[in-house]
Amino acid sequence: MMLAGFETVTYGTIYLGGDPINSLPPHKRGIGMVFQNYALFPHMTVGENLSFPLEARGVGKADVQEKIGRALEAVQLGGYERRRPSQLSGGQQQRVALARALVFEPALVLMDEPLGALDKQLREHMQYEIKHIHESLGVTVVYVTHDQSEALTLSDRIAVLNQGVIQQIDAPTDLYEKPNNAFVAQFIGENNRLRGRVRHMNGTSCRVELDNGHGEMQALAVNVSGSGTPTTLSLRPERVVIDPAPGSLPNRFEARVEELTYLGDHIRTRVNVCGTDQFIVKIPNAQGHASLKEGSTVAVGWEIDDCRALGT
Amino acid sequence: MTDAATTGAAAPADGPLTTADGRPLKSALARAERIRRVKAMLLVLPLLLFILITFLFPIALMLFRSVDNPIVADNMPRTIAALEAWDDRGELPDEAVFAALAADLAEARRNRTIGRLATRLNYETGGLRSTVTRTGRRAQRLKAPFKEALIGLDEDWANPETWAAIKRLGKRLTGVNYLAAVDRRYDVNDNVVPQPEVRRIYVGNFIQTLWMSVIVTIACLALGFPVAYLLSILPLRYSNVLMILVLLPFWTSLLVRTTSWIVLLQTEGIINDILVWSGIISEGGRIQLIFNAEGTVIAMTHILLPFMILPLYSVMKTIPPIYMRAAMSLGAGRHYAFWRVYAPNTLPGVGAGCLLVFILAIGYYITPALVGGQDGMMISNFIAYHMQRSLNWGLAAALGAILLFGVLILYWVYSKLVGLERLKLG
Structure with missing residues (x-):
């Protein structure tokens, strides 16, 4: 909203392509915007909706028709010029909104939770469409979403914000696999957290003693300064190995199976290990996967690199 | 019995669908629908009768009286x-x-x-x-x-x-009342000729009535639109206060409101006093603001204003503010966005408000009777005059019928232009 100019900047400067745009009114910023509820003008046809930004900028009649045609082609809605927004489905309306934000060739496209109003299936489908349109046009898109998987699907770079502070800006893979702090680790994807204190630093790795006194483990020192600092260990559920051979992994513990949830592609397993019964392990539903029973005891283990010692 | 059961069970294959007890689904559905309709009818019946007796029947009687001539x-x-x-x-x-x-x-x-x-x-x-x-x-x-x-x-x-x-x-049946209502009469040879100049009053007054109603409607729209807009964007706390200010006159007696305009507008009234006091006009140049057409228009605009504001407000309330933001993000300045995006979306409210105000204005009686004076008279004042004073009910009925059909024609034209299904009456 501040980027688009609808809210006043209280401190700092926004630059777009090197130019400060703080004092520019919304209509002079040249930022295309896609809103959550599409905000298509109901009294205009699709064609008129698309020609609106062009006419507002005084683009010539002949150009207008050509640009509208191209924009609609880009969102695969060629020939829909005469329809009313109310005659379109949610996904089509969203595509028209997208075409409208792209048709005047803005320097930046802002998308404010554009898929929030769609159902899950359509949302996933649209994610790929937006991704492909984005790739083919090469325009910069700032995409606001609360849906982590949507962010991972669409983005080249993701900024995770917490209470107005950017926690980490990184590529999706780095953000997921190498989170800088506990908030990011928790926010993007599922995560097991163990609290402890660093006992001994050893180059890039460290030994951490758990606060609840249920043992010590080896972890990757990401955000800890030295021995004695408190830390949160972050461990992805899919990186936990069930029943590893003794000695094959630096971290190996006995666990009791508390709960099994069948989810089709994987089996979500809650185990009691290291003094917590909220420890999640994802067992992929692959051929020959370990079949566990609730109440049984099993060994679990993980690599040093997968267990990240983060600041608290 | 077995036959019915067999057909019932076998029907889905190719015959018409049936309910479990073998009746065709179509007639069973129609029956259920019919019972529902009858119930709904019974609910509206009292009102229907009321309208029939107090509204449609008198109108029919009036239309008949305008051509009835037994004496x-x-x-x-x-x-x-x-x-x-x-x-x-x-x-x-x-x-x-x-x-x-x-x-x-x-x-x-x-x-x-x-x-x-x-x-x-x-x-x-x-x-x-x-x-x-x-x-x-x-x-x-x-x-x-x-x-x-x-x-x-x-x-x-x-x-x-x-x-x-x-x-x-x-x-026994005659059209003379209608001729009289449009300032015409028969001469000795039964040709239709215009009334003598001094007796021509009704056509001029019809035109004046229409004209004043149009002015009142436009004035109401011009004054009501900003108020309705403000109402729709203010936070609830303030908009409630403003809404009460809009509705308060609505709840006050029509007579009180009209007579208070006399207090304000008369030659020795508050407005003139202020103008004289501030030196804008001289003591001798006090303006005649009431007991003429201008006074009628001013008072009627005030009285009919809520009928414009309320439908406008109800429509504006439903226009998401995001439309304006979208328009501005697409490169439209405030005015351009307002006229291209916001204003067209208020049209159903504008249409409904104008229709309400215009139709109410065209048949308005009390206000022109009280503050209209000689040249602020409207056609309803003449109808009342013929009903109460001259007792020429035939002519009154003819004037009323012309007014009625005039409004109906205007309504029809209006519905063609604006589209009645798009109107929103509050």
Whole structure:
């Protein structure tokens, strides 16, 4: 909203392509915007909706028709010029909104939770469409979403914000696999957290003693300064190995199976290990996967690199 | 029994669908629907009857009264029969007609209906009332030849126009009321001609009524639109206060509001006092603001304003503010976005508000009656005048019918232009 100019900047400067745009009114910023509820003008046809930004900028009649045609082609809605927004489905309306934000060739496209109003299936489908349109046009898109998987699907770079502070800006893979702090680790994807204190630093790795006194483990020192600092260990559920051979992994513990949830592609397993019964392990539903029973005891283990010692 | 069960079970394969007990689904559904409709009908029946008795029936009666004309035919049967043969409008009718007239008037006087007869004839041709009543008083004693005797009694009987009027009014159904309502009349040869200049009032007044209603509607729109807009964007706390300010006059008596405008606008009133005090006008140049068309327009605009604001507000409330933001993000300045995006979306409210205000204004009575003076009169004041003072109900009915059909035609044109399905009445 501040980027688009609808809210006043209280401190700092926004630059777009090197130019400060703080004092520019919304209509002079040249930022295309896609809103959550599409905000298509109901009294205009699709064609008129698309020609609106062009006419507002005084683009010539002949150009207008050509640009509208191209924009609609880009969102695969060629020939829909005469329809009313109310005659379109949610996904089509969203595509028209997208075409409208792209048709005047803005320097930046802002998308404010554009898929929030769609159902899950359509949302996933649209994610790929937006991704492909984005790739083919090469325009910069700032995409606001609360849906982590949507962010991972669409983005080249993701900024995770917490209470107005950017926690980490990184590529999706780095953000997921190498989170800088506990908030990011928790926010993007599922995560097991163990609290402890660093006992001994050893180059890039460290030994951490758990606060609840249920043992010590080896972890990757990401955000800890030295021995004695408190830390949160972050461990992805899919990186936990069930029943590893003794000695094959630096971290190996006995666990009791508390709960099994069948989810089709994987089996979500809650185990009691290291003094917590909220420890999640994802067992992929692959051929020959370990079949566990609730109440049984099993060994679990993980690599040093997968267990990240983060600041608290 | 087994047959029914078999068909019931087998039907889905190719025959029509049936319910579990074997009846065709279509008729079972229709039955259920019918019961629901009957119940709904019973609920609205009281209101329907009420409207029928107090609204539709009187309107039908009024429409009939505008063409109904029994008085002359009932009271002058012999004269009317005798006048059948009278064709040459240049000449007076023959002796038989005069004799019949004398007999009719004598009988009407005995029956005490001569007053109504005289009044009816007087509507058509001014001055006939005294002619008829005076003749009626002496008709009993008149002797043949009646022609000379009657003409000797009153010169009007020597005027062919008098006879033409009687013959015309002898028909039970007549269009004279409508002719009178559009400032026309029949001449002696039954041609339609305009009324003399001084008696032409209604066409001018119809035009004035329309014109004033249009002005009031435009004024209401111009004043109401910003208020409705403000109402729709203010936070609830403030908009409630503003809404009460809009509705407060609505709850105040119409009479109080109208008379308070007299206090404000009269020559010695507050507005003029302020203007004189501030030196804008001199003591001698006080402006006549009330008891004329301007005063009527001012007072009616104020009184009808809520009817514009409320439909506008209800529509504006439903326009998401995000439209304006979207328009601005797409490169439209504030004014451009307002006129291209916001204003078109308020059209259903504008349409409904204008229709309400215009239709209410065109039939407005109290305000023009109180503050209209001579040139601020509207057509409803004339209708009331003919209902209450001149007792020419036929003419009043004709004026009312013209107003009614005028409004219906305007409504139809309006629905073609705006589209009634898009109107939103609050």
